[in-house]
Every structure is written in structure tokens, then in C-alpha cells.
Amino acid sequence: MTFRTGGLAAILLAGFLGVPAAQAQQGTDCSAPTDWFPHAQTPPPDDNADFNSNCAFHLWSWQAFLFLTQNDDDGMPRFLSLIPAQDVVDGVPDTEPNEVMLRPRARKSDMGETFDEVGQAGSLGLLVDQNGRAVYYSMYVNQTYYDFVVTQNQYNVPANLLAAPADQNYPIGSVTLKAAWKIMGADEDASGFFTMPATIETLSADAAGNVIADPGQTEEVTVALVGLHVVGIVKGHPEAIWATFEHRNNAPQFSLGQLIDDPVSSQDFTFYAASTTAGECNQNNAAFLTLTDPAAQTLSPVTQVCRQYPFGGGSTQNSANIGSLNSTVHAGLEADSVWRNYMETGAIWFSQVDALEPNMAMDGSIITGSVKLSNSVIETFTQKVRSEDQCFSCHRTDMVFPPDAVDQPLPGKNLNISHILLNAYVQNLEAK
Amino acid sequence: MTFRIHPAIGIARVGNSLEYYIGPETMAGMPQEGTDLNGGLPIRPDTDGETITSADVRDGAGALKRQAARFTVFEYDDAPLGSFPSGDGTPVGIGTVLSDGRTVTDIIWTVHLANKKANCWLEVDEEGIASYTGGGLPPLRNPGFGGADDPSAPERLAKLVIDAGPRTVQGTGASVEFDTATPASAYVGGAVTELPDYPKQFPDTATFPDLVCPSGEAITTLGGLRTDSKGRLEVLGGHGLACGFGANALPLMHDVNNDGWLDDTSDGPVTAVLVLDDGSEVPLEGSAWAVATDPGYAPQTLNIVSLWDDIYNTWIEHFDVNPGIYANGAYLPDYQPDFYEDIFPVFRAASLQMWNTNLPDSAIAAHDSIDNITPEDDPGNRLYVKALIRNPNPDPDGSNDFATGSPLMPLSLGDAGKAFLTLSTSQYFFVMQWFDKKFTATPPVPLGPGERLDKVVLANCLGGRFSPGIDLTFIVRDTELYNSDWTNPAIGPFRIAMAPLDYGSAQAGTPFLGVGYTPTRPGQAGVEPGDICKFMAIPWHTDYNSCATHLPEPNPGGDVNSRKDPHVFEGINTTLFWSWPAQRPVAVYTFDDLAANGGALPRQKFSVRGEGTKAQPSPAGPGPFPAQNVGRFQDRENILLNWQKIGVVMQGPAIEGYDPSYPTNYYLEVASLFEDDADPVIPWPNTISDNPSG
16 A cells, blocks of 8 residues: 555544453454554555455455554544545645545445435435434545546546546555544543544535535534545455444444344444334435534434444354454554454455456355445445445446436446546536 | 228226326327427327327316327228338328228227126236146136136126127217117127117126225216217226225225226227228228226336337237247347337336436436437447346346346336346347447338337337236237237237127127136137226226335345344345336426426425325235335225326426426426325335335
């Protein structure tokens, strides 16, 4: 991985949760290497390693997460100094790269979230926390990705992307991230979260009653990291390893034999009220979400979040490997490290090497790892949608149809797997 | 010189008004020369093509007008037909001078309408025509009625069949009713003959002492006949009535097969005799068929797979109706389909689905894109059909795409035994030929005017998924349904094999009609009046009500009731898909809401909404998921009382008061009489476990 550094004006590190490390799970030798610790010295993952086991992919995932959450020279987690995804659209680096505007969205569309990221939030559900506030999101790319897409090939220009070879892949080492942020209430206990000050676009209701982000209005808030997608291209895997991490207290997960009418947990979680039934979890609010108090920016109804598939499903070995890594990483981190409260939910990739092709089917015959992987606070509502319950449901190499340029669909390409680039295609066609 | 009646199959639609308009004679949603209005709009009576506006949907009292099926005689030459289309045909009316110089002075039309639904076999959802293959028969509806499980039992034939008998009409501006009061009449022995002894059969309290008609009106008519100023025939259906009998009629417990019920839909043959100025009368050798069925609530929304696509497919593959397309059991790789007739309708139909369904923006964008494909485009740059269209042909190893949902299209529910819909095999062949750049935009033989009527009337009806459907059902895939003598220019293709009807033998008190057509049985006597509609739902209302959205069946991930193990909904498809969205609108944009929103698309509403529609869990279905019941009446009896309140989806410029600055290609609901909204419409992918009301 290649990263660029950047500065941040303020640091607001939270207190610490003294959570004891869980014991490594039995039945796996997939453990965090000792040379990852202390966290300040975790080396970057080797994108050219031999990815020849399930464990190898999860090792890459966790190592990337640790490396990205290492404090950089400015004392902030490294991922915050990556390049905002909007710079890929604009084709120019932001002069103040860390002033990322956070936008609310939670729900994937059927064909790809790229369209949702361009302001068509009107028909979409939003993830609403227990305080009634929307969860916000930010996206980043690393220098390798940016240099390849913008500097070397200018694929952010629609004509250039149209002309790109269908089998062109992203270079090894390309990384994209998506972070989910909860707004901390005034009296909320922020200990246990990574928090920071942020500027958010506030919400309003349009004439049809849809809740939309209002680009003209902003609010200064403190946000806590609750989810992070880590997506990286490694040797033999142009489809990328799609890994995702969550705060451990986000939501309860469905247990074996969970009944629809039974409570999922007797405990409160950040996005779950104790004793909520499984059937009441992950309710899409797209059609009835209301901004009940514009001044307080509170929405109704609150979303009750559950994790449908622990570890994103997959084989028992896959789950065991993730569980073991979560435990051993937590054990290796400093006792006062806030990152002990974040866990790998899962990771998904292809079972075959260099198998990415334009217009390919990405079904059970080729996906492996956490084959039903969603982040409970990023893909909340689609966890239960069979055709959208894993990363490759939407991150595909099929044709893309821009909403405002009906005669310029983007043919199927390997590059289409990244929605950040598709955002550039769609937005820049619109701008034209 | 010879003659045929077109369309081969005409579609009338019920309404609670005495007034009517003429069924559309242009293809739903397709561009029409010289107007912004796309095809599919019904026509004002006694005009050649003057389309209706939103003001014509209901009569002055607010009742929903009926749709008449209009039939016209066409003249052809005597040469045997070799391939469809022939491009020939000249319309004939009263006053027309024929090619031999004689003038038509009158046309005597005979139509016979009946309804045999209650004496038919059960419609088995997951089987379709397979119920009848290999000598099989599903169980009878109303088993044991009159002490008999034999559909030919006299009491069943007398009481479970509604038979209005035949009626003749001739001249211009004439009318006759298929009611209890009007005597039956037919062209018998070279003359129009009144049949006072014809055993008309209508359900009344003499037949059924416990007859219950929720609307308060008994079924006393199946419709009527009119002639216009050119002597063309207009066939009208009933008024959307349904009556129950027997102790168990209420509550209505089923969507498709309700024992103890009758409705006033119908079907039957249409024949004609030309009267010429030399005094001769020319009975036409062939016949057409009239079907009276559900109202058309979205006449301009083209089905992805229409009834035409299904019927044409059957004729291509089994009757060699176009040997250039298909021969010796295979499609011919050098055939060049017509872009505008065979390919573009699939694209246009996809783009129209947004007006009747809860599609998300991304799907609408994709459909809009393919709607803009022209013959000049490189197919590979516009729609990679090989990865995006579900293949209707199983692989050689038996595997298939039928259970694969998104991203394969069409993404709506499939026919019997298939989770998802597929194009017909001929449609799929045409689209793949397009992708391989083997197509033409200038067909060597365009459709003749009568042939076009045959096509567009059926193209405006539902195909692909029946179970049982809206207009006609799976029997359209049965070769035994048709008259195979299509190369005879007096018969032509796509004709129902009409049974000979000897009206001279009719006797009072003895049912005239028998069991009639049974699917897949070779060597039958033919198809009788009432044999087409009998496979449809009884009453039709309950099936229309229920067929909004459903889970796929079979569910690709297993039974939703097995949700317990190992995780809730593990791998099970919980997403709701559309049954018959072009024919049975689910979610609509209302014109009033659009106007209130300044011309921008508003939030959608359910087409069937208002009091009694708020979703509840089904006692019998997979519970406790009320979301599977959105957009319909929760109590089936309510649809019998409220079907006529459902609004009609029409293109903006056909709507009275439509602001000319609004887009011309919006299709909006008008003339709904529902006052309340109910559950909100959640954009797809909505699931059965979403709380429909928040």
C-alpha cells in the first residue's frame, strides 16, 4: 500500500474501554503475528504476498486496518489523511484533504451505490441511530489508486473511461475505504470509540417529503467511527479483498436458531434497543422516514440494527479464522487502545486467481470467504435481500447506466468494480 | 377473393357503466406517427383511431366504462398463405366496393358468449399446462356439485355454466344484448333466425335459492353487441359482477379457485356473413373470438412478454407460421428480426414498468438507457444482453437461470415452476440476433392492417406469467386450441378452433354447451363459447386483488417458513417481486400528486389503496409478514365492491389539464375513486419483513 500523509487540525481521542481480550478460538491457527505490535509499528500489509489460504486474506485485512488506523505524524489515524473520494471525481487533489464532508446514506441500491452517492437520496432509507440522528459516511482512496485513475489515465474523464480496455485492472496496492460515523450526543459516553470533530451536511425535507441532505447547510459535530470498509487490490486478486470492520457494540447478531418473533438480545447496543425482535431489525424506512425536528436534526423512526450473518457467513473455517484474528489482534493491542473495540466483520474475494472479467457472473461459483458479507451500519437494510447480501452483488463488472445520460451507458469493464470511479463517470457526465 | 375477421382474438373489458369505449388498436407504449401520444390508448366509439382522454375513463355518474372489442372484415386474395406476415388485406365495411366490383350492403354478425369457469378444473399455480399433459387433469372446481364429479353431468352443465346463447346484429348503429330478456338468434340455414327455445342460463334464485351478490346486483347479462356507422362489430362484456351460492360462498377464501362463485366475464366465437348488392350472402368460412375480461387499468404499459409474444412463439415453433425464423425444431441463425417489431418492444416495455411498480432510481436509469437504443447503435455498447437477460432455454445439462434474480432481467415473477420471468424463446432469439448485429430496421414484408390488429390486440395483453393471468392463460401454448389450417386464406393464423354449433338442435331445458375444450387432448370437436375464460380465476376480482407483489415461487433459497435454521432468512429470498405489473399496476404516480409537486415526480401510492387495504399478516400465508400483503384489500370480499374505483394509468398528454410544460412521457394515474392512502410504497428491494407502515 502507498499512502500520502496529511495534517489534521484537531485531535479528539476518546477514552478507553478496558475490555479484556477474548481467547483465541479453537480450531484455527490464524493468529495475529507478534510483529504487528505495538500498533504504532504495524507494518503495511504485503500486497504481493502469496494469498493461498483463507487466513491469508483475513491477515491482509486486519493488517491493513491496523496500518490505516495507526496514528500518522499529526497524531490522527492514517486513513483520515488518504485522498477524499470526491477528489477522484474532480480530478484534482483537495487543498485541504482532511476536511471531508460527511454525507448520510445507508442503503445500497440494486445496481450500485454509485448512483446513491450523487445526491439521489430521495428514495433511499437512512440509518437512524438511537438518538434519532442519521449516520454519516465518508470515502477515501490511496495514492496508488489516485495516481492510476487520475494522474496516469484520467479515467475520471468519461471519454477516457469509455475507451479503457474492458479487461484493464486496478494496480496492486490500490485501496479504497468507506467509513461510517455516528454523531455523538451531548451526554453520550464516547469512550470506546474513535471520535473526532467533523462538518456534516444537515438534512431537510423536499417537496415530496423525502429526507435529503442540504448541501448549503452544515453543522459542526463530534462523530464516532462505527464502521470501516477496507478494500484492496492484491496479487492475483484484481477483484480486491473486500474487508469490513465494525465497532463491537454496534448491534447484536442473529444466533443459531434465532426466531423472527424473539428478541435478538436483552442488552442495549449502539444501534439496537434491548429486547427488539429479529423481525423489527433492519427495517427499511425509505418510504416513511420523517425529519421530525429539523432544528435538532432528528428523524423517525429509529432504526434497530442487527447483524444478519455473523462473520459474513461462509465456512466454519472462515468464521473461526476471523474470530481468532479478532481475539489475537485485540490481545496484542495496548490495553488502553480504542481499536480493541473494533472487529473484523468479514472479508470476501474470489476463489480463483486473476479471474475478474467484464460482465461476469459473481455468484457462489467464484466468491469465497465471507460470502454473505454486509456491514451492519453501512449495508443495514440489504442484509436480508438475497440479491444484495454481499459486496459483489453490487460491485460488479457489468454495464453501468448513468441516470442523466441515457445514451452513454458504460460497457462492462473490470474497472467498474469500484463505485468511486463510477461516481466520477456519472457525475462528470452530468456536469457536462 | 376471400375474407377474414380481425382481430383473430378481440379483447373486451368489463365495466360498471353502460357506456363504453373501443379497445386500443395500437401497441401499448410504442411511438405513433404525428403525435406525442404513444400507443395503447382506447378509442372513442365509431371513430377510426381517435384516442380517449382521462375524461373518457368514467361516465357522468363516475362508473368505469366498459371496453368493447371491435371486429372488422378484411378482404384477401385466394392464394394460400405461406408465411406470416403476408402484408395483405383491405378492410371491408357496409358500402365497400369489393375487388370484384360488388358492393357490401350489410354485414350480419353472430356472437355467442358464455362463461364456464365454475364447471372447469382447478387452476394449479405451479403447474400451468403441465396439469393437463400426459392425460392428466386437475381436480374439478365445485367438486360434487349436484352429486357429480363429472363435468358433463347435466346439473353441472345447467347451473354452473352461464350461457347467454348466440345473438346476431347487422346494419349500422344497431344493438342487441346478451341478457335474459333478449331472445337468442343466429344465422341458421341461410337466414337470421330467432331461437326462442334456446336454453339460456343465468344464475338466479330459482337456480340457487341462496344466491348472494355482494354488489346487490345479480348477473342478468354477459354484455351486448353494437355496430358502428361502417357496420363494424363492437362486442361488449359484462359489468364486473360476481355472485356466490351455497353455504360456503363467504368468506372468499382463495385468490384463484373459489368454489360457489360465478362472474360475468365471458368469451365466444364471432362469425360474419356479407350481404352483397347482387343479393348474394357470403358466410365467412373462418371465425374470430371475443373475450371479455378484467378492466384495463394501464392500457399503455407494454408487457415485457405479452400475450402476442406467447401466441406468436407457439405459432412459430409449432405451426411453421414463419419458416424463415424457425424450421426443423430450431431457430435459424441467419434470420434477421425486425428491430421495431421484434426487438425494441422489449426495451420499451422495460422502460414503461416504472409507472406501475416501485422501481428504484438506478433501475429506472438503466431502463431509460435501453429505451434510447436505436438500430444504428452498436449493441455491445448499449446492452450486454448475454449477461443481463435470463435465458429461457435450459443448458444441455439441465441447469437454468430461472431461479437467478438480480441482475438478470426481466426481474418479475415467473410462470409455473419458474421463480423469475423469462422472455419467450423467440423473443430471446430475436434479442440475441440483435446483439450479434443480425437484424433489420426495414423489414421486407410489413404487417398488413388486419395482421397488425391481430398482433396489437394481443400485444396489449399479459403473457409470460399466467397463474392464471388477466386476459387469457396457459392454454395459448396448447396447439390443440387452434385451427391449424392457417395457410387457407379464409382461415389465417392465430385462430381459435371453433367447435361447430348446431343451433337448430337447441332445446329448451337442455344445456346447449357441453364440457368443451380440454387442453392438450388431440382430436377434439373444437372450442365452445366459454371455453377460453373458464381457466381464469373465479371470480377474477380476487386474483387481481392478490397479484400485486409476492415472493418468488419456488423460492430460490427455500421456504420462507424454514427461516429458523441456521439464521433468520438464511439464503431465502425475502424480496417481493411483481406478478403482472403492466396489467395489474402495483405502485403508481398520481396526476394530482404530480401537479401538487410542481411537475416533479411525487412519492408513489399503491394503485389499490384506501380503507381496508392496510397490510395485515395473512392467516394462511407465511407470517407474520404484513408487507407481503401491501397494496390490496385484506378482505377479499372488498375487491368485489371496490374494483371499479381503481384509477387508470395514462400518458400525460392524454390527461385533461396536463400542463404542457410537464414531460410528455410520464404515465400517471387518473380517475381513481379511492379517497385514502394506506401503506407507504417502499422502493424495491422491499422485503416481506419490512414494516409496511413504519
